[in-house]
Every structure is written in structure tokens, then in C-alpha cells.
Amino acid sequence: MAPQNDSPPLLEVRNLSIEFPTRRGTLVAVDDISLHIDQGEVLGVVGESGAGKSLTGNAIIGLLEHPGRIASGEILLNGKRIDNLSYEQMRRIRGRDIGAVFQDPLTSLNPLYTVSRQLVETIKVHTDLDTGAARARALELLEAVGIPAAKERLSSYPHEFSGGMRQRVVIALALAAEPRLIIADEPTTALDVSIQAQIIALLKRLCAERGTAVMLVTHDMGVIAETADRVAVMYAGRVVETGPVASVIQNAHHPYTSGLMGSIPHMKHGVNRLTQIDGAMPRLNAIPQGCAFNPRCEKVFDRCRKERPELISIEQNEVACWLYQSDVGGVS
Amino acid sequence: MSDAPVIGPAMTKSGTLMRVEGLKRYFDVSPPLLNRWFEGRPRQILKAVDDATFDVERGKTLSLVGESGCGKSTVARCLVGLHKPTGGKIEFDDIVVTASGTDHFAQVRHRMQMIFQDPFASLNPRWRVFNIVAEPIRAFGLIDAGVALTRRVHELLDLVGLTAEDGKKYPHEFSGGQRQRISIARALASNPEFLICDEPTSALDVSVQAQILNLMRDLQDEFGLTYLFISHDLSVVYHMSDSVGVMYLGRIVEIRSAAEFFAGPLHPYSQLLLETIPSLENIGVARAPLAGEVPNPLSPPTGCAFHPRCPFANDRCRSERPSLREVNGGLAACHGVEENRISETQQL
Known part of the structure; x- marks a missing residue:
């Protein structure tokens, strides 16, 4: 998974596992996944509810909720480990080095403070600016995210x-300290489609201008298609396929990825029936042995039920599926 | 009754x-x-x-x-x-x-x-x-x-x-x-x-x-x-x-x-809605977002409620509310469509 050049990627996740200890045993929600994001790159992480995509994002910004914990693996930002930092050290990285945009803009903002106060506070915590300069910067940010009459809206x-508009404010907050990476967890899911288009365009433009990398976590393949450079498809806590966005969408190898693409209603095609993947994502306490997708897979064979496939390179993609590994043999 | x-x-x-x-x-x-x-x-x-x-x-x-x-x-x-x-x-x-x-x-x-x-x-x-x-x-x-x-x-x-x-x-x-x-x-x-x-x-x-x-x-x-x-x-x-x-x-x-x-939708708002659907075919192509949001329903704009977001709006749209009229076998409430200012083929 490591990139070819010598400089480390901006963010590297190595063999990350996240588990939840419960009274009835330990549930593994994210199982040994590896990802990397280069400078200025947009990585889409896509999957259905429960695939572990949001947990991965939360683990990176150090906001895993108790009792969830990182069981193994490393998270490196610019080659330095950040998964083992103390809460206080992590707090300084959050906002300054890694910004976050969450799904619900109403719960990400403090309802008791004006927008200006929240922006100024964030700017002052992470930079050396004094209050006056921070206020000017706050206004600049609100204008950058396209809030009309920004000057008057500061005190709203x-x-x-x-x-x-709230989601624009949240994006302004995330960009306040000019982080090099933004984790955007379903940033447009709570919004109408016409507004969604505006927000995606905004996020994409601002990050391109500033060279900010984005990890875009979403279940919406359409958003990924127009925004991301690379995409990682997650299923039941594992990355099942990853590669350049065009290649994954148009030339999907994993049966889950191609099923997922077929199940999206398509405007241009006159399809009468959608491809359907029967069944549902397994619960965490009942993840099947072998490939987690095997009970729903049309092309399942013996090996899928026994051994777990690892990611291997097929054309431009990396795919975790035994269909393509027969000749490799005994990788696990 | x-x-x-x-x-x-x-x-x-x-x-x-x-x-x-x-x-x-x-x-x-x-x-x-x-x-x-x-x-x-x-x-x-x-x-x-x-x-x-x-x-x-x-x-x-x-x-x-x-x-x-x-x-x-x-x-x-x-x-x-x-x-x-x-x-x-x-x-x-x-x-x-x-x-x-x-x-x-x-x-x-x-x-x-x-x-x-x-x-x-x-x-x-x-x-x-x-x-x-x-x-x-x-x-x-x-x-x-x-x-x-x-x-x-x-x-x-x-x-x-x-x-x-x-x-x-x-x-x-x-x-x-x-x-x-x-x-x-x-x-x-x-x-x-x-x-x-x-x-x-x-x-x-x-x-x-x-x-x-x-x-x-x-x-x-x-x-x-x-x-x-x-x-x-x-x-x-x-x-x-x-x-x-x-x-x-x-x-x-x-x-x-x-x-x-x-x-080919008639009303400019329908055209906007269709434009904003993310497509799996246009990889890397951003949708053309139209500015503006739905106005406050407590004080809807005068005339056609869509006029503040509509690129084809004129004075008539701002003052007179259009009613649903038959156009090409469908119904549309738009002065522009009625006056033939907006055609189906025209893209926003």
C-alpha cells in the first residue's frame, strides 16, 4: 500500500483494528485495514451502515467513543504516529493538522455561541492571532465559504x-487553522440534493485551493464519483476494493462493489429491475468466517467460506476476493 | 357535493x-x-x-x-x-x-x-x-x-x-x-x-x-x-x-x-433538480450548483415563489403568480415556459 516515492504520505493507516469489548465478548468493528492519503488528495471511503467507515474516520481524529478502542495498528500523520498520543496532545492536532466536518451541522455547532465567537475561539486556539485579527480572519472564512452578507451573519x-448555511459554517470552522487534512464524515447526507451540490463544490474548491487533503466518508457513490480521486469500498470492517475512482466505478472487480453499483437507480439506463444483493450486512457478533461477504455473494465457492482474502492488485485496483487469487495461492 | x-x-x-x-x-x-x-x-x-x-x-x-x-x-x-x-x-x-x-x-x-x-x-x-x-x-x-x-x-x-x-x-x-x-x-x-x-x-x-x-x-x-x-x-x-x-x-x-x-423538464426548477443529481458517469465532473436555497415558507416571495433562484425571471415573474397551464401534454406553472422564453433543450 505504500506509495512509490520516498516522502511518507500525509496520512497512513497501517493494519488498523478497532474493537468494542462487551460483556458477551469482543466485537471487531474495523478489522486490519490499511489506507493512505497523499497531499491534496481526496480519498472517498464508501460503504453501507455498519461497514466501519465512520469509526475509521473517528479513530484518525482520536474521537473513538468509549468503549471502542484501537486494538492494533498504527496511524501516521506525516510519518509520525498519532494513535498513541495523549488526549491533550491529540487535542492540539485536531483542528490544526486535521479538521473535521460531520454529518449534522446543527449538532457540530454550539447553539449558545454566535458563529463569530466559535470561529474566533478556534482560530485563537490554533494560531497566534489576537482577537482583532482572528475576527478579521473569521469574516474572511465566512466569505470564502459563500455566506451572503457575511459581516452581518457573524453575530448570528x-x-x-x-x-x-450551517454546513458552510462548519466547513469554515474546519478550515480555520488551515489543516492539511480534513475528515468529512457524510458532510452532505442531511442536506437536500440541490444544496448538496453546492456544498460538495465548495469543499472541493476550497481544498484544491489550499492543497488540503480530504478523507470523504459517505454512503453516496454519486458524491464519491464527482469528488474523490481514489476510493476505498468497505464491507463489514474490511476494505474490499480500492483504486482510482473511475476504475472502481466502471471496472469493479469485487462482487460486492459491482452489486453496489448495480443497486443504485440509474437515470440514463432504462433498467426495469435493480440488481439486488440479497440479505444484509452481517452484525458485528456474527461476521461469517472467511470472506465476510460470502453469504450474500453470487460467485461464492468453498475457499470463500474458509479463508479470508487479502487485498491484491488487479489492473489499477486492489481487490480482496478469492476469485482473483487462485493463481497467487496461500497469501494469508 | x-x-x-x-x-x-x-x-x-x-x-x-x-x-x-x-x-x-x-x-x-x-x-x-x-x-x-x-x-x-x-x-x-x-x-x-x-x-x-x-x-x-x-x-x-x-x-x-x-x-x-x-x-x-x-x-x-x-x-x-x-x-x-x-x-x-x-x-x-x-x-x-x-x-x-x-x-x-x-x-x-x-x-x-x-x-x-x-x-x-x-x-x-x-x-x-x-x-x-x-x-x-x-x-x-x-x-x-x-x-x-x-x-x-x-x-x-x-x-x-x-x-x-x-x-x-x-x-x-x-x-x-x-x-x-x-x-x-x-x-x-x-x-x-x-x-x-x-x-x-x-x-x-x-x-x-x-x-x-x-x-x-x-x-x-x-x-x-x-x-x-x-x-x-x-x-x-x-x-x-x-x-x-x-x-x-x-x-x-x-x-x-x-x-x-x-x-426534458419544462420548469426551470425541475431542470435544476435534474441537474443536481450526482451521476456515476461523470467522474470528476462537478455538478453545476445553482445558487440559493428554498425561501422561508412563512414569507414566500411575491409572484412565482421560485423567481429569486431562477435565471429566467423577469418583472412578470416577480409580481404575478403563475398558475398550472397545459404545455406539451403536461402541466407547468411558469410564465417563462408559457411565453416560450425557456425551452426544454436550454440548459441551466
């Missing part, structure tokens, strides 16, 4: 904004 | 099943009386649905689309009687169910059912699935309790891809998609002709959404069901509909056959 409270 | 008609089996198997004329639903969101007295604040009326007129053909699917707050769910709730309309007329199979002064709702209640958006909130968590599905049958007194009822519930569960065993479980034991199947089984229990589906798949993952959409189409083919399908997702609408109605701020701005609509 979050509830006075519409959903789309 | 017609006198109490007699319920009978449908005379014809084609034609209009539901006719809605000038449907209005207003909500009074005024400040409390004392505040109005002492602070001189005015009454505020939210016109959630204002003058909606449409027909639903028997055995077909009409979809209502629009952004949040455009009134599509309020229309659905008026049709099944969960809201009492402020004005207008609803006819079901030529029976006037709601019009000023008359209410024959009880006569047709069992012939229409609703499927709700959130399968986690629409099933009683303390009831077993068997009782949830049997409830409409018991409520309408369709089948006496006993073997026949049990057989019917099992048949319904089987129909939606569940097993008789599942009837003994509680809703929390099922995934979102399976719960939506239970909702569908419950909706089918009283042998309705008309199903109102309010965003039935928006809480589901895409692979599960495909299962539910396929199931709904199969059931439509099997039982000749009529659907009113409400969704904000145009690609789902494309997959399900025979005709499409677009709502904006409580009004229907365009209503046409699905084929024509998706080939």
Missing part, C-alpha cells in the same frame, strides 16, 4: 442559519 | 383512482394570543400545501418530488386523513372523501394505506410482528380471529420475503430493510388499492433500497396497486414512476409523464 447564532 | 355514495367494487380497471382538486393545508404558527395582543405581533399562517391539483391513475405510480419543506409529505398525510385539509376536494374512486361539509373518509379508509419513511419509528416496539401485521385486519374487522387470520398474516409475511417464524419476533430483532418489509406487509393487510409511500427507502442503504424498490414493483404488478410515491431522490423516482409532480414551496410547479419529464 447557528439556529438562524439554514441547514446548508 | 355528492351524497353518501355506496362502496362497491371498482367498476372500471382503468381511469382515475384519486382526484385531488385545489388541496390546501395551512398551519397556524402564530405567536400565543397574549404576545399578539401586547406585542402587536401578527398572526402567521404557514401555507404548507397551497392549491394542489392532481390525479392519480389506477395501477400507476405518481411521484411527488421536491426539496425538504416543499409540502410533499403534507399532501400525503392529507390524502390518508392524518391531516384535515384546510380546503379543496379529494375524490377516491369517485367518492368524495373530503370536501367542505362532507366527510366520507371511513368508507374508503381501508382501501388506502401508508408506508412511512422511518421503519424504526413506525412499528410499535412492544408488539410482535404478527400483531403489527394483523392490526389493520382486526381494526377493519376483515377476518375473524382464528386460523384464517393466522393464515392470512403468514401469507402477507411470505409475500414480502419474511417467514411465518418472523411473526413471533419483535421489531428490534430486524434490520432496517426487514422492518420496511414489515411495514409493507402491514400496509397490504387490508387489501388496499392505493398505497401512499412517503420516502419509503430514504432511511435504507442502497443495496437494501434496491431490494425494497424491486419488491414494491413486483407487488404493484401482482395486485395492480396504485402508488403515490414521495421522494427527494430523482433517480429512485425515475425507477418507480409513471408520472412525476414537482413541488416547490407548497405548490405543484410541474406535472408530467415520467418519460417526458426525464427527457
